[in-house]
Amino acid sequence: MAQRPTGVKKTEARSTPVRIRSKHLLAIADLNRFEAENLIDRAEAFEPLLEQKVKKLDTLRGRTLINLFFENSTRTQSSFELAGKRMGADVVNMSVKSSSVAKGETLIDTAATLNAMRPDLLVVRHGSSGAAALLARKVDCAVINAGDGKHEHPTQALLDAFTIRRRLGGIEGLNIAICGDVLHSRVARSNVALLNMLGASVRLVGPPTLMPAGAERWGAQVFHDMRKGIKDADVVMMLRVQRERMTGGFFPSAREFFWFYGLDEDKLRAAKPGALVMHPGPMNRGVEIDSTVADNPVISLIETQVRMGVALRMAVLEALAESGANEEAR
Amino acid sequence: MIRPTLITNAKLIDPAKNKVEDGAILFADTILDVGKFSGAPEGAEVIDAQGAHLAPGLIDMRVVIGEPGAEHKETFKSAGRAAAAGGVTTMVMMPNTMPVIDDQSLVDFVLRRGVDRSGGVRILPAAALTQHLDGALMTEIGLMAEAGAVMFTNGDKPVVDSRVLRRALSYASAFGALVAHRPEDPYLAEGGVMHEGELAARLGLPGIPAAAEAIMAERDLALAELTGGRILLDMLSAAQSLPALKRAKERGVSAFASVNVHHLVLNENDVDGYRSFAKLAPPLRSEDDRVALVQAVSDGLIDVIVSGHDPQPAEEKRLPFEEAAFGAVGLETLLAGALTLHHKGDVALNTLIRAMTLRPAELLKLPQGRLAKGAPADVIVVDLGAPFRLDSDKLKSKSKNSPFDEKLLQGAVKRTFIAGKQVFGA
Numbered sequence: 001m002a003q004r005p006t007g008v009k010k011t012e013a014r015s016t017p018v019r020i021r022s023k024h025l026l027a028i029a030d031l032n033r034f035e036a037e038n039l040i041d042r043a044e045a046f047e048p049l050l051e052q053k054v055k056k057l058d059t060l061r062g063r064t065l066i067n068l069f070f071e072n073s074t075r076t077q078s079s080f081e082l083a084g085k086r087m088g089a090d091v092v093n094m095s096v097k098s099s100s101v102a103k104g105e106t107l108i109d110t111a112a113t114l115n116a117m118r119p120d121l122l123v124v125r126h127g128s129s130g131a132a133a134l135l136a137r138k139v140d141c142a143v144i145n146a147g148d149g150k151h152e153h154p155t156q157a158l159l160d161a162f163t164i165r166r167r168l169g170g171i172e173g174l175n176i177a178i179c180g181d182v183l184h185s186r187v188a189r190s191n192v193a194l195l196n197m198l199g200a201s202v203r204l205v206g207p208p209t210l211m212p213a214g215a216e217r218w219g220a221q222v223f224h225d226m227r228k229g230i231k232d233a234d235v236v237m238m239l240r241v242q243r244e245r246m247t248g249g250f251f252p253s254a255r256e257f258f259w260f261y262g263l264d265e266d267k268l269r270a271a272k273p274g275a276l277v278m279h280p281g282p283m284n285r286g287v288e289i290d291s292t293v294a295d296n297p298v299i300s301l302i303e304t305q306v307r308m309g310v311a312l313r314m315a316v317l318e319a320l321a322e323s324g325a326n327e328e329a330r
Numbered sequence: 331m332i333r334p335t336l337i338t339n340a341k342l343i344d345p346a347k348n349k350v351e352d353g354a355i356l357f358a359d360t361i362l363d364v365g366k367f368s369g370a371p372e373g374a375e376v377i378d379a380q381g382a383h384l385a386p387g388l389i390d391m392r393v394v395i396g397e398p399g400a401e402h403k404e405t406f407k408s409a410g411r412a413a414a415a416g417g418v419t420t421m422v423m424m425p426n427t428m429p430v431i432d433d434q435s436l437v438d439f440v441l442r443r444g445v446d447r448s449g450g451v452r453i454l455p456a457a458a459l460t461q462h463l464d465g466a467l468m469t470e471i472g473l474m475a476e477a478g479a480v481m482f483t484n485g486d487k488p489v490v491d492s493r494v495l496r497r498a499l500s501y502a503s504a505f506g507a508l509v510a511h512r513p514e515d516p517y518l519a520e521g522g523v524m525h526e527g528e529l530a531a532r533l534g535l536p537g538i539p540a541a542a543e544a545i546m547a548e549r550d551l552a553l554a555e556l557t558g559g560r561i562l563l564d565m566l567s568a569a570q571s572l573p574a575l576k577r578a579k580e581r582g583v584s585a586f587a588s589v590n591v592h593h594l595v596l597n598e599n600d601v602d603g604y605r606s607f608a609k610l611a612p613p614l615r616s617e618d619d620r621v622a623l624v625q626a627v628s629d630g631l632i633d634v635i636v637s638g639h640d641p642q643p644a645e646e647k648r649l650p651f652e653e654a655a656f657g658a659v660g661l662e663t664l665l666a667g668a669l670t671l672h673h674k675g676d677v678a679l680n681t682l683i684r685a686m687t688l689r690p691a692e693l694l695k696l697p698q699g700r701l702a703k704g705a706p707a708d709v710i711v712v713d714l715g716a717p718f719r720l721d722s723d724k725l726k727s728k729s730k731n732s733p734f735d736e737k738l739l740q741g742a743v744k745r746t747f748i749a750g751k752q753v754f755g756a
Contacts, residue, residue, distance in 0.1 A: 208500040208557065224504035249467040250497060256470040260504075 014041035017059075018319040024136045024143040025316060027152040028193035035319075036197060040162045042315035043308065049086070050311060057314075060089035060321055063120040067093045068110075068135075069146070070126040075281055075306060076146050076156075080123045083313035089121070089321075107131060111138035120321055124148070129186075142320035147186055156280055157190035159312040161198060163305050164235055167276060172199030175272070177230040178220070179205040180239035180261060180288045183212050183250070187280045188239055192218050205229030206239075206261060209250040226261050227270040236271055237278045238263050238289050254287045264290035268299075276301050332750050334358045336370040337711065340379035344701040345386060345688035348680050355384060357707035359750040364701050379711055382744055385683050386699050387419025387708035389690035390664060391481070391510075391588060392565065392636035394657070395421075395453070396728075398439075399428025404641040404728045409661065410448025412727040414754035416662040417743040418637070419708040420452040420698060422690075425463070426485040432458035432469045434477040441478050450753045452708075454694070456481040459498050459509060465489045468498040475505045480694045483510035483564065486611055486656075488546060490516060492553065499559030508693055510588075512564040513546035513571070514538070514612060523652050525567075525598045525615040533604065535651060538613050540568035547571040551578040551585050560584040562693065565638055567593050567612035569622030576631055586693055587631070589623050590638035591667040592658055596620070596733060606647050606654035608733040610638070627685055628677045633693065635685040637664040641729030659727045663734050669714060669741035679714075707750040716742035 018038040022030035031039070049055055065084040069077050077093065084091040096110070107126075114122065115138065122143045124132045129149030136143040147153040165171055176195055182188045182204050195202050202220040204211065216222045223229030230236050241257065251257045258264075268275065277293055278301045285291050294300055338354040342364065356363040356374065370376050390413070396403035413421055423440060425431035431440060437455050444453030457479035461467045464487075471482055482502060489495040489511065502509050519538045524530050526537025547563055551574050554561040563575060566587050578585040592610055597620045600608040608614060626632040637660030646655040660667070668686065671677040691699030698706045722735040746754035 208504050209497045249494070251501060252461075252468050252470040252472075256473050260472050 012041055013045035014038060015045060017322050018042050018315060020319050020323055023320075023323055024145075025154050025320060026132050026136060026143065026145045028154050028157055028190050028197065030154070033197050036158065036161070036194060039158060039312070039315045039319060040165060042318070043162050043312040046314045047308070047311040050307065055086050056088060057086060058088040059318055060084065060087040063089045063321055064118070065089045065091045065121040065123065065317065066114060066117070066119045067091065067123045068096065068114065068125070069094070070096050070124075070131070071147070073125055073146070075309070076125065079306070079309040080146060080313055082310050083317055084121070086310070087314050087317055089317070107134060108138055111135045115139040115141075121317055142323065144316060144320060149186065150184055150189075151186050152190045153186040154190050154194070155309070155313055155316055156187050157194040158316065159305060159309040160191055160237065160278060160280070161194055162312050163278065163301050163308045164276070166304070166308065167301060168234065171195065174200045174234040175203070175232055176200045176235045176237060177203045177205050177233040177271070178237045178239065179226065179229065179263065181210045181241045182206050182215060182239065183210045184242040185239045191237065192220050196220070203229050203233070207251055226267055230267065230271045230275075233271040233275055235276045235278060236263060236268065240280065240282065241284050241288050258287055262286070262288055262290060263293050265292055268293060275299065278302060278305060280305070331358045334362065334371060334374040335377065335747070335750060336374045337377045337379050337384060337709075339381060340384040340711065341381065342701060343383055343385040343680060343683045345680060345684035346700065346702070348678065350383070350679060355701065355709065357709065357747070357750050359707055361701065361703055361705050361707050363703060377745075383712045383714050385710055385712060386687040386701055386705075387710050387746065387748060388417050388664060388686045389420040389422070389694070389696065389699050390418045390637050390639065390661065390686070391422045391634055391690045391694070392424060392590070393421040393639040393661065394424045394426065394641065396641060397427065402728070403643055406444050406447035406453060407449070408726065408728040409639075410451040410453075412659070412661040412725065413451045414449060414746045415726050415743060417665045417710040417712065417746055418451065418661050419710070419746065419748045420454060420696065421661075422454050422456050422481060422694070424485050425456055425458040425483065430458050430463050431455050431479075432461050432463070434470065434473045437474050437477040437479045450748045450751060452748065454478070454480045456483050456510065458482070459484045459511075460489060460494065463487050465491060465494060468494065468501060471498070471502050471507055472505050475507050480696070481508045481510050481562070486512060488512060488514050488516060492549060495550070496553050496557055499553055499561060500557035503557060503559040506560070506695075508560045508562055510562040510564045511550050512612070513543050513550050515542040515546050518542035518545070522613070523609060524601050525613045527598065527616060529598050529602065533602070540570045540615060540619065543568045543612060544570040544574070548574045551575065551583060554578065554585050555581065555583045558584070561586070562634070563587040565590045565593070565612060565636065566623065566632065567615050567619065569619045572622060572626055572631060579631070586633045588634040588636050589627060589632050591635050591660060591664050592638065592733060593620065594624055594627065594635065595667050595670050600733060604651040605733070606649060606651050607658065607731050607735065609651060609654050609656055610658055610733070611656035624671060624676050627671070628681060630681070633685065633689045635664070635668050635682070637661050641727055642731045643729050644731070647731045657731065659725060659729055659732050661727060662725050663720065663732060663739065665712065665743060666739040666741040667734065670739065672714070673740055707747055709747045710743055711745040713742050713744055715740055718742060
């Protein structure tokens with residue numbers, strides 16, 4: 001395994017709720033390193049609970065969590081729902097077909113309606129970048145961004161960091177390659193920000209057509225050759241090719257994408273021996289990842305990511321419910 | 331290793347230098363020694379060049395071959411014969427065949443079948459930039475580059491959708507691939523058959539304005555700068571396109587340009603009398619344009635001279651001007667046509683040869699095109715001054731559509747060697 005640098009915070013469970021300065025969690029920039037690490041420590045404490053027969057806490061009893069999803073989602077929505085319920089909150093799921101809701105004013109109208117219901121926590125996913133921030137300005141409760149367009153998905157990054165730390169003991173000094181459709185990925189943007197904050201060395205790998213302009217100034221090295229990009233990586237984080245967000249051809253064909261940018265055992269040999277593989281899901285098998293890699297239980301953290309997601313989101317919900325309460329107290 | 335050949339008493343035109351030197355060259359399949367040396371190794375065949383010039387074999391970056399799909403126009407075999415006679419040792423073949431070369435298996439077909447039939451002349455495929463050349467979706471550039479495609483182009487059909495070209499340039503940059511694009515705004519060019527100007531008006535023929543080229547050249551250069559891709563402006567014809575190219579090169583954009591040899595020697599007046607054999611795409615333009623193109627070659631602003639070889643049978647050429655096909659054969663007249671500029675004193679000899687050898691090799695990342703130890707022994711022996719009147723019926727190409735027919739030219743290829751083997755001898 002990778003050599004751990006000294007002075008790294010070891011995995012430890014935190015017994016008290018985390019306090020964070022920001023009222024909302026809209027982007028990784030709402031957190032500092034201390035808060036991010038505390039959230040992961042807190043998730044560490046919740047994780048064993050998920051293995052128990054009775055998994056419920058009452059920390060958020062009487063509090064209301066609204067899941068407002070303008071985009072279809074299976075794992076993120078159910079993950080937040082479970083996290084809320086395990087913390088004892090009342091959870092309301094609202095799925096709004098994005099096609100029937102126009103942006104701008106209508107979103108603000110929706111915000112006003114929801115605000116009148118006096119929720120404590122609002123989890124939002126929306127197809128437009130900045131939609132969560134717009135809602136946050138119009139409601140009184142804490143807003144958690146569960147993915148806004150091509151902007152950010154901070155809880156995904158936190159759960160990814162949690163997963164890596166769980167397995168490797170720390171983040172600092174790791175080489176982490178984020179590969180594939182960076183252009184359309186909110187997961188990539190949040191991960192670059194968080195992993196940099198936590199001291200990792202981040203590389204972005206993908207064809208130039210799927211690399212955002214100026215990506216090299218995000219604090220990541222950019223590679224167009226996958227074997228060079230994942231060389232000596234401790235973790236290879238694959239992104240989903242987001243065909244639904246694409247108009248026109250960003251690459252010629254799925255077979256060419258797989259040949260040059262799909263993670264298979266052959267390319268993975270360029271990474272550090274025993275390198276770990278992650279994917280935020282859902283996977284396009286045979287496009288960005290080969291099943292032999294995705295299903296290899298020794299190196300694939302893909303299922304672990306899902307499990308860690310619930311614990312991490314419990315920590316986030318608790319922290320934001322706290323900060324909201326503090327505000328009321330003031 | 332094949333039997334070595336020593337050519338003595340030659341005037342060596344090394345495209346990497348700016349002067350011609352007397353000397354000898356020794357080669358087997360690669361060049362073993364160049365310069366002044368005495369004594370042939372045992373077993374070598376010794377050829378006395380008798381003071382003739384010797385240069386690397388020409389690399390022609392724009393050759394249309396009819397195979398597969400239009401074998402009545404040209405085949406690998408007939409193109410190979412014509413090329414060898416013209417001193418062209420490497421041809422880059424355009425993808426506008428039937429089927430279009432837009433798949434790695436077709437790239438492989440051209441690489442295997444081409445050299446098998448061409449009599450040794452190297453045939454390298456330029457693959458389609460967009461699927462079916464329809465300008466909508468990029469082809470499998472990476473897979474075809476791995477299969478051996480040396481360049482990507484949409485041929486004579488410009489990519490109108492700027493976003494498609496942007497993405498193709500951007501994507502190709504990951505593989506260092508060269509994208510050749512012939513700039514011509516199809517809306518401005520629609521229906522046009524010659525250069526738009528006074529002569530076209532007098533002849534009553536619809537014209538193609540120089541701006542049709544300049545507008546799209548500017549766009550293409552802007553996209554190359556935006557993406558970091560490598561672009562070759564294919565066959566520039568208008569002086570108006572050159573300032574943008576110069577600016578782009580000065581800014582460090584990976585931008586290059588080629589010119590068709592016919593555009594350096596002929597102008598719109600060669601069309602007068604409705605001579606459809608001088609109907610070219612892009613069209614022959616004004617004398618001012620021609621002079622500017624020659625100057626650009628001399629300055630190195632235009633990197634490459636191509637033949638634009640485009641065989642068309644008589645039945646598609648001997649038609650009323652508007653109905654006749656565009657295009658001219660050029661493999662056998664590329665060298666003599668270009669040498670016109672040397673004989674007139676317009677362009678230095680080494681510069682001319684460089685534009686048909688070393689520069690194409692550099693752009694295509696090929697080892698040939700050099701008179702240097704270790705380079706493939708593709709060399710030609712040329713009698714620079716030999717005068718002749720072109721009789722297009724005697725061309726080895728299957729199609730005879732040359733606008734140089736009956737014109738006086740100077741410069742004859744005496745011998746052509748490819749990988750050390752003589753493939754042509756006059």
